[in-house]
Amino acid sequence: MHGKCLCEAIEYKIEGALGPVYNCHCSKCRRWHAAAFRTRASINKNQFVWLKGADNLTAYKSSDYVTKFFCKTCGSPLISTYDNKPDILGIPLGGIEGIENVEVQAHIFVGSKASWHAITDSVPQYESWPGSEDAVRQTNQ
């Protein structure tokens, strides 16, 4: 799979399969993507390679543990890194081409969902991450 930013200054490739795919409705993802939610997967750092433009990246530390990388020319969100999980990257699916056989596994942080967005599918919904103790809500049971 390959991906790139809007201005195409930065390109990357991903080898192997994506980890679980979630639609994250948290307020930070909504603001970062300026969208109803962020569709994202986790991958191992060794699956990911910058093909060009890595010197055009800039970063924003969005919490104590999370750093968001984006293109300094066009602003496209690219990867997230986690100080507490250094082997893992978070990546938004919207910029990746060549994705096959991937299904969204959960809506997460639905308590922060935009009031103007309705979730109309039957994908399970969680208040935080699936598997955490406050994963309380599921639809269409």
Ligand SMILES: [Zn+2]
């Ligand atoms: Zn760009």
Ligand SMILES: [Zn+2]
């Ligand atoms: Zn989020």
